[in-house]
Amino acid sequence: MTGSVYDYDPERIEALCGAYRGAGPLTRPFYTSPEIHNADMDRIWRRHWLYAGHACLIPRPGDWMTWAIGFDSVILARGKDGELRAFHNTCRHRGARVCREEQGHARAFVCPYHAWTYDLDGRLKTATEREFGVHPSRLGLHPVPLKNVAGLLFVALGDDPVSFDRVAAEVGDEMKHQGLEDAKLAKSVRYTVKANWKLVFENNRECYHCNTAHPEYVRGTYDTARFSPQTMPEVERAEKLASERFARMGLGDAMASSEMTGAYWRAARTPLVEGWVTQSLDGKRVAPLMGTFRARNEWSAGTLRSTIFPNFWQHASDDHAVATRLTPIDATTCQADVTWFVHKDAVEGKDYDLAKLMPFWQRTSEQDWEICEANQAGILSPRYEPGPYSSVRETNVQHFVDWYLGALVSRFRRSYPLPRALPRTSESKGH
Ligand code: FES
Numbered sequence: 001m002t003g004s005v006y007d008y009d010p011e012r013i014e015a016l017c018g019a020y021r022g023a024g025p026l027t028r029p030f031y032t033s034p035e036i037h038n039a040d041m042d043r044i045w046r047r048h049w050l051y052a053g054h055a056c057l058i059p060r061p062g063d064w065m066t067w068a069i070g071f072d073s074v075i076l077a078r079g080k081d082g083e084l085r086a087f088h089n090t091c092r093h094r095g096a097r098v099c100r101e102e103q104g105h106a107r108a109f110v111c112p113y114h115a116w117t118y119d120l121d122g123r124l125k126t127a128t129e130r131e132f133g134v135h136p137s138r139l140g141l142h143p144v145p146l147k148n149v150a151g152l153l154f155v156a157l158g159d160d161p162v163s164f165d166r167v168a169a170e171v172g173d174e175m176k177h178q179g180l181e182d183a184k185l186a187k188s189v190r191y192t193v194k195a196n197w198k199l200v201f202e203n204n205r206e207c208y209h210c211n212t213a214h215p216e217y218v219r220g221t222y223d224t225a226r227f228s229p230q231t232m233p234e235v236e237r238a239e240k241l242a243s244e245r246f247a248r249m250g251l252g253d254a255m256a257s258s259e260m261t262g263a264y265w266r267a268a269r270t271p272l273v274e275g276w277v278t279q280s281l282d283g284k285r286v287a288p289l290m291g292t293f294r295a296r297n298e299w300s301a302g303t304l305r306s307t308i309f310p311n312f313w314q315h316a317s318d319d320h321a322v323a324t325r326l327t328p329i330d331a332t333t334c335q336a337d338v339t340w341f342v343h344k345d346a347v348e349g350k351d352y353d354l355a356k357l358m359p360f361w362q363r364t365s366e367q368d369w370e371i372c373e374a375n376q377a378g379i380l381s382p383r384y385e386p387g388p389y390s391s392v393r394e395t396n397v398q399h400f401v402d403w404y405l406g407a408l409v410s411r412f413r414r415s416y417p418l419p420r421a422l423p424r425t426s427e428s429k430g431h
């Protein structure tokens with residue numbers, strides 16, 4: 001077992017969690033304190049399954065990528081046998097970081113310090129028995145558990161990860177239609193967001209802010225219209241029609257999984273507004289159809305929204321997908337990598353155009369970072385005091401906070417009673 005590598009006082013963390021008043025936003029230290037950041041890294045980011053990237057980012061044998069999270073760094077590689085594997089990026093000799101770039105292609109990994117050489121499957125190829133007295137079979141790169149969920153790669157950094165089987169099965173079952181294993185990277189944009197990672201995820205879990213922050217986003221979705229008595233009947237009618245269409249397309253009940261807020265994941269297919277077939281500025285297709293939709297070109301498969309705490313969300317239409325990966329940097333900063341995927345045979349300039357593919361989610365994401373940074377700036381004020389959450393439009397934010405507190409303390413006290421959550425009679429929408 002690896003002990004904690006992050007410095008914090010467990011009793012102080014427990015006391016702060018215990019002082020939570022039962023509903024509403026967290027108190028200031030949860031968004032500002034380096035000690036809580038350390039507890040988050042240890043108890044959440046080293047214990048939960050983290051989205052590292054899509055398998056199509058490393059399509060050929062020999063392709064590899066790395067991802068640094070806190071003190072950890074992970075190598076994800078496709079071996080000569082085509083298998084995907086993940087390793088801790090720390091040499092078994094004196095510990096140097098083996099891969100220093102974020103991506104590459106290699107026959108083997110050569111440590112830059114003394115040139116110990118590892119096969120793509122992690123085995124040490126350098127002969128160590130005579131000179132070092134240890135057989136190389138005992139000095140392979142430490143493996144990192146890796147799960148491929150219909151083309152999405154998840155890793156677990158610590159020795160005691162939470163169970164992921166149900167998430168992998170249920171999200172994978174929805175995701176399999178999207179063709180993400182036959183996809184390719186169209187574009188990736190990295191953002192440094194001056195906000196605690198939890199504020200960014202909390203913001204993702206509601207669309208209360210959408211009318212003010214996202215003029216483009218709200219034109220294409222029913223996320224806000226469903227809360228207005230005037231537009232509610234129209235939304236319900238459209239959702240019913242979409243649900244029937246999705247069932248005809250063999251996509252299951254669109255609404256069933258959106259109710260699944262009791263867990264730390266969801267995969268919900270939601271309709272776009274009438275006349276829109278994809279999430280683009282004008283609702284028109286921006287790339288060739290993907291996955292099973294290539295064979296079943298019925299009007300719009302809507303958007304499959306998936307969310308897995310603590311670091312992943314994605315909106316996948318039938319012609320492209322946009323995934324966001326969060327990485328905490330410190331108590332008041334995180335990194336967001338937003339990545340656009342299209343069918344692997346699609347050719348830029350011919351089949352798709354970045355100027356049409358990107359703006360919908362590029363603008364929406366950048367608008368989100370701006371409000372998250374404003375939220376962080378306001379919370380830094382010593383006079384910040386948590387206000388109330390809406391019992392209609394922020395129930396999913398409450399759910400995230402409940403999950404977070406439970407996850408933060410459960411490492412030591414699995415029976416910790418969850419704070420009292422708001423009643424979830426009405427499903428709030430995140431995006
Ligand atoms: S630390 Fe890697 S070869 Fe020496």
Ligand SMILES: [Fe+2]
Binds near residue numbers: 210364368431
């Ligand atoms: Fe938003």
